[in-house]
Amino acid sequence: MTTRAWWLVVLNILLPGSAQVLAGNRKLGRVGIVATFVLWILALVTLVLFLVARTLVYSIATNIVALTVVQVLLVFYFVLWLVLTVDTLRLARLVRVGPTARWLVAALAALVLVVLGSTANYGVVVAGSTRDAISAIFAGGQAAGAIDGxxxxxxxxxxxxxxxxxxxxxxxxxxxxxxxxxxxxxxxxxxxxxxxxxxxxxxxxxxxxxxxxxxxxxxxxxxxxxxxxxxxxxxxxxxxxxxxxxxxxxxxxxxxxxxxxxxxxxxxxxxxxxxxxxxxxxxxxxxxxxxxxxxxxxxxxxxxxxxxxxxxxxxxxxxxxxxxxxxxxxxxxxxxxxxxxxxxxxxxxxxxxxxxxxxxxxxxxxxxxxxxxxxxxxxxxxxxxxxxxxxxxxxxxxxxxxxxxxxxxxxxxxxxxxxxxxxx
Structure with missing residues (x-):
């Protein structure tokens, strides 16, 4: 049971939702896996765009609607990670894990959750501050072109x-x-x-x-x-x-x-x-x-x-x-x-x-x-x-x-x- 607990927690870290597919609610697990793949794809697309079309990335990062969407997505992913992590600890049946490993397994899961939660929270705050600052400082009119370059x-x-x-x-x-x-x-x-x-x-x-x-x-x-x-x-x-x-x-x-x-x-x-x-x-x-x-x-x-x-x-x-x-x-x-x-x-x-x-x-x-x-x-x-x-x-x-x-x-x-x- 100790080995099983370690596997489930590590799998939840590497691919959220995989622990549920293997040992729990498969419907919830599939939601987690699909959401994780979507996040990875978004991150990869953002990286590629930053390398080949940096202006487009900056435009999205300074768009008020896009910033609101980013906030919603970050909250969604944090809630999903929280649900999956708690459910993974339930599936791990910590009461049947060795005394020393029990605390280590729980501590690892909690540490990763805190790191992810802090990152998501910081992202929400930054997106909100950016949106508020843009609204307060800049106008909403049309852009003027360069004159004589x-x-x-x-x-x-x-x-x-x-x-x-x-x-x-x-x-x-x-x-x-x-x-x-x-x-x-x-x-x-x-x-x-x-x-x-x-x-x-x-x-x-x-x-x-x-x-x-x-x-x-x-x-x-x-x-x-x-x-x-x-x-x-x-x-x-x-x-x-x-x-x-x-x-x-x-x-x-x-x-x-x-x-x-x-x-x-x-x-x-x-x-x-x-x-x-x-x-x-x-x-x-x-x-x-x-x-x-x-x-x-x-x-x-x-x-x-x-x-x-x-x-x-x-x-x-x-x-x-x-x-x-x-x-x-x-x-x-x-x-x-x-x-x-x-x-x-x-x-x-x-x-x-x-x-x-x-x-x-x-x-x-x-x-x-x-x-x-x-x-x-x-x-x-x-x-x-x-x-x-x-x-x-x-x-x-x-x-x-x-x-x-x-x-x-x-x-x-x-x-x-x-x-x-x-x-x-």
Missing amino acids: RYNILLLGGDAGADRLGLRPDSISVVSVEESTGKATMIGIPRNLERVPFSEGSPLYEPFPDGYDCGDQCLISYLYTYGSEHPDLYPDAEAEGSNAGVEAMRDAVEGTLGITLQYYVLIDMQGFSDLIDALGGITIDVAEELPIGINGGPVVGTIEAGEQHMDGTTALWYARTRYNMTDYDRMVRQRAVQEAVLAQFEPSNVLTKFQAVAKAGSQVVKSDLPQAALGYFVDLASKTRALPIASVELIPANGVVVERPDFDAIHDLVAKSLAPTAEK
Whole structure:
């Protein structure tokens, strides 16, 4: 009976349902065997697709309906494993097994059940967190195609907070990704850039045909507030997963750079530190010791020179502090933080901290990237991470005068920076 018990338990582990076919309810056993084979086939098909059609796998993994189906299947399989394992122990007749082997047999069955149950539970939680995050962050519209072989995404870092009225973009940049290679270029735009032009198709062209001129210090960052105060200019924005403030910024950046922006991502900087903490922090090579504080106020700390692993609060200070420094110095640091965060989005890192990352992301990020296109962009992002990221900063050191910019020269600089890889 001891040998029989070991065989039944091991068979239940290797092929759930086989113990019932041999020594119990054959109908239940056949259900278990068929379900097991179906699971093996699904796993094999997923592996093959991942090797030959990775984008399709990513698309399924980011589809809300598919994620719900995965949750249901995981619950079904766990319940089935539980029923089969308990029934297998019944068939093993542990009371007739040797005293020592009795506990070992039961312990093996219980251990495997706990491992499978924990795995299934984790899968259910991850699928649910993914579904909730996708619903909270991304829009449900149609995907836009590449333009001149590139996807151009507007990144806005908002500075909303308890001590501020509304939101203003504290950080403005564009990530342009080459469709064929995944090679990315980040373009930094000063928030104090003035007199930005608009194309004739923009709702802002009529009030500002000669560029944004409001009378005094007409900074590009103010256009978010202007758009928010004039929602009638962009009546369809909310329905398309955006808002009038974002659309005003989109038109301003398109006019500034001379390119079309297919999508935007808006990040609340106040919650950005939570996302960094969820990722386990970021590592940045600090060029020189950096005082932390606000101009005119006391120094509240320092960030030492050299390679530093920063938590969210420190990284946010690093990206935002302007103590005895210019906005242009800060732009360079903001780009370093953005690149460091991107580097942290490794599959192994994200999976082990998935719940925290998903929760933080859903709280700080909004985008009009369509849910239907997420699989494609996840695949494209994996290529981007494997390549160095180029940077272009529209700052005085590169010949940009923020008070009276030469936008033709800026357009030429951007066009050269975004030329196809084969032409560089």
